[in-house]
Amino acid sequence: MLESLGKLVTESGFAGFFSNPDGWRNLVMIAIACVLLYLGIKKQYEPLLMVGIAMGCLLANVSSVFMTADGSLPDALYHQDLWDRFLNVEAYKEGYEEYLHNYGYILAEGGLIDILYIGVKAGIYPCLIFMGIGAMTDFGPLISNPKSLLLGAAAQFGVFFAFFGANLLGFDAQQSASIGIIGGADGPTAILTTTKLAPELLGPIAVAAYSYMALIPMIQPPIMRALTTEKERSVKMTQLREVSKTEKILFPIIVTIFVVLLLPSTAPLIGCLMFGNLLKETGVTERLSDVAQNALMNIVTLFLGISVGATMVGSRFLTLDTIKIVVLGLIAFSFSTIGGLLVGKLMYKLSGGKINPLIGSAGVSAVPMAARVSQREGQKANPSNFLLMHAMGPNVAGVIGSAIAAGFLISMFGG
Amino acid sequence: MEGRLTLNIGDNLLDALLGYLVVFIGLTLLMCVVVITGKIMVAKLKKPAEAPAAETPAAKAAAPAAPKKLAPGSAGDVKLYDTDPRDAAMIMAIVADKLQKPLNELRFVSIKEVK
Incomplete structure (x- = not known):
C-alpha cells in the first residue's frame, strides 16, 4: 500500500518539477501559459488563436514534467525529442535514418499534439486558414484602387529590416527570415515560413506575431501621428469606383496565374487565398465558401493554435533568443508601419493631396485591424472622414505582399 | 538543422x-x-x-426623366446596393447621431450590404 502510494507520488508531475532537470522551466512555462490565457480571454488579444496557443503551451508543459529513468516522456502530449529526430540531419548521419522526415514514426510514437502538429509541419493549416481568409475577403477596394498594391508592398519594409537586424544579432539566415516575416503581420504566413525554415523558433515567433497583431491599435497610432501632419491626416478621399462581378471573379484567377508564375514558392499561400476568394465571388459555390470561412476555418484554427502552442516547451522557449525575437518582432511591425506611411506620404504629394497617407499603415496585412486603425486616426483628425474602405485596399494588398515576401524568403533560404 | x-x-x-x-x-x-x-x-x-x-x-427628349431611387432623409441621392430604403435611413440616422451632425449636412454616396 505504502509502496503504491510512494510510486504514485514519485511518478506524479509535481515530483517531476524536482526530478526533471528542466522541471522548473516547465513550471515557468505553465505560468506564461496562464498569462497568455489571461491576455486572450480577459484582454481579448486575438482570442481565437491566443487561447488555443496558451492551452497548447499549458498542456505540453504539464504533460512533459514527468520523465522516466531512461529520459523518455511517456505521458507527454508533445515530444520535442521526436521532432528533433524527425528533422535532424546529424541524427541521420549517426544512423537514425528511420526517424528522418518519417511521419509514420511520429504517428507511432507521438502523443495527441504530435499528431496534430503534422498539419503544421506539412504546411497544411496555414494554407487552409488562408483559404478561409480568402473566402472572407472582399478585394473590391483593391481592384477599384490598384495603387493600393504599392502600399501593400511598402509595408513589407519591416520584414526585410528585421531580417537584416536578426542576422546582425547572430541568427542564421533561415532564422532571420522567419523572424523578419513577423513584420508581415500575418500569422499563418509567419507560421508557414518558420515551419519551413526554422521550426525550432515556431513557438516564440507565433506568440510574437499574434501578440503584436493584437496590439496593432497600440503600436501603430503613435507612429502614424509622428510621421503625418494634421492636414495630411484630415484628407478626405474620393469615392471608389464600382467593381463589377466579372472583375471580382477574374481577380483571383489573374493573381494566381501571375504571382505563382512570378514566384512559384508562393503557390501554397496565394493559391489557397485566391481559391477561397474565388469560392466567394463565383456565386455558384456558396456552400463551399460558407464551409471555408466558417466550419473549416474554425477547425483548423483549433488545431493550429493548440499545436503551435505546444512547441513552447520550457527547454526551448526560455532562452535569450526568445527575448531577441520579441524585440525584433516589435521592430519589424513598427518598420512595416513606417514603410507604408512613407510611401503613403509620397502618394499624397504626387496626387496633389488627394490620398490620405494614413491608409499606408494599413499595408501591414492584419485584416481588418490595421484598416480600422487608419479609419480611427483619420476620423480623429477630421470627424467626417471615412477611410475604412480606402484602407481596406492596402490592407488586403498587404496579405498578398507578405505572401510574396514569404515566398521570396522560402525560395532563397529553403534549401 | x-x-x-x-x-x-x-x-x-x-x-x-x-x-x-x-x-x-x-x-x-x-x-x-x-x-x-x-x-x-x-x-x-x-x-x-x-x-x-x-x-x-x-x-x-420626349419622355420625362425617371425619378431616381432616393433614400429618405438624405441630402442627395444615395446609391443603394441590396439595402432596403428603411434600413438605409436608419443607418444614416445612426451615423449622423454618432458624428453629432445634422443629417442634411452629411452626404452619403452609397450604402451596400456586406454579405
Whole structure:
C-alpha cells in the first residue's frame, strides 16, 4: 500500500518539477501559459488563436514534467525529442535514418499534439486558414484602387529590416527570415515560413506575431501621428469606383496565374487565398465558401493554435533568443508601419493631396485591424472622414505582399 | 538543422534589399495587370450603356426623366446596393447621431450590404 502510494507520488508531475532537470522551466512555462490565457480571454488579444496557443503551451508543459529513468516522456502530449529526430540531419548521419522526415514514426510514437502538429509541419493549416481568409475577403477596394498594391508592398519594409537586424544579432539566415516575416503581420504566413525554415523558433515567433497583431491599435497610432501632419491626416478621399462581378471573379484567377508564375514558392499561400476568394465571388459555390470561412476555418484554427502552442516547451522557449525575437518582432511591425506611411506620404504629394497617407499603415496585412486603425486616426483628425474602405485596399494588398515576401524568403533560404 | 546558412553583413544587406525589391516589383506588375483588366472591363460596361442612348435621342427628349431611387432623409441621392430604403435611413440616422451632425449636412454616396 505504502509502496503504491510512494510510486504514485514519485511518478506524479509535481515530483517531476524536482526530478526533471528542466522541471522548473516547465513550471515557468505553465505560468506564461496562464498569462497568455489571461491576455486572450480577459484582454481579448486575438482570442481565437491566443487561447488555443496558451492551452497548447499549458498542456505540453504539464504533460512533459514527468520523465522516466531512461529520459523518455511517456505521458507527454508533445515530444520535442521526436521532432528533433524527425528533422535532424546529424541524427541521420549517426544512423537514425528511420526517424528522418518519417511521419509514420511520429504517428507511432507521438502523443495527441504530435499528431496534430503534422498539419503544421506539412504546411497544411496555414494554407487552409488562408483559404478561409480568402473566402472572407472582399478585394473590391483593391481592384477599384490598384495603387493600393504599392502600399501593400511598402509595408513589407519591416520584414526585410528585421531580417537584416536578426542576422546582425547572430541568427542564421533561415532564422532571420522567419523572424523578419513577423513584420508581415500575418500569422499563418509567419507560421508557414518558420515551419519551413526554422521550426525550432515556431513557438516564440507565433506568440510574437499574434501578440503584436493584437496590439496593432497600440503600436501603430503613435507612429502614424509622428510621421503625418494634421492636414495630411484630415484628407478626405474620393469615392471608389464600382467593381463589377466579372472583375471580382477574374481577380483571383489573374493573381494566381501571375504571382505563382512570378514566384512559384508562393503557390501554397496565394493559391489557397485566391481559391477561397474565388469560392466567394463565383456565386455558384456558396456552400463551399460558407464551409471555408466558417466550419473549416474554425477547425483548423483549433488545431493550429493548440499545436503551435505546444512547441513552447520550457527547454526551448526560455532562452535569450526568445527575448531577441520579441524585440525584433516589435521592430519589424513598427518598420512595416513606417514603410507604408512613407510611401503613403509620397502618394499624397504626387496626387496633389488627394490620398490620405494614413491608409499606408494599413499595408501591414492584419485584416481588418490595421484598416480600422487608419479609419480611427483619420476620423480623429477630421470627424467626417471615412477611410475604412480606402484602407481596406492596402490592407488586403498587404496579405498578398507578405505572401510574396514569404515566398521570396522560402525560395532563397529553403534549401 | 540541415543546410543552415550564415550571411556576412554585405550579403545580408543585399538579400534584404533584393527581397524588398522583389515584393515591390511583383506587386507593381500585378498593379499594372489589374489596371489593364479594370480599363477593359470599364470600357466593356460603357459600350452597352452608350449604345441605347445613341439609338433613341428623340424618345429620350420626349419622355420625362425617371425619378431616381432616393433614400429618405438624405441630402442627395444615395446609391443603394441590396439595402432596403428603411434600413438605409436608419443607418444614416445612426451615423449622423454618432458624428453629432445634422443629417442634411452629411452626404452619403452609397450604402451596400456586406454579405
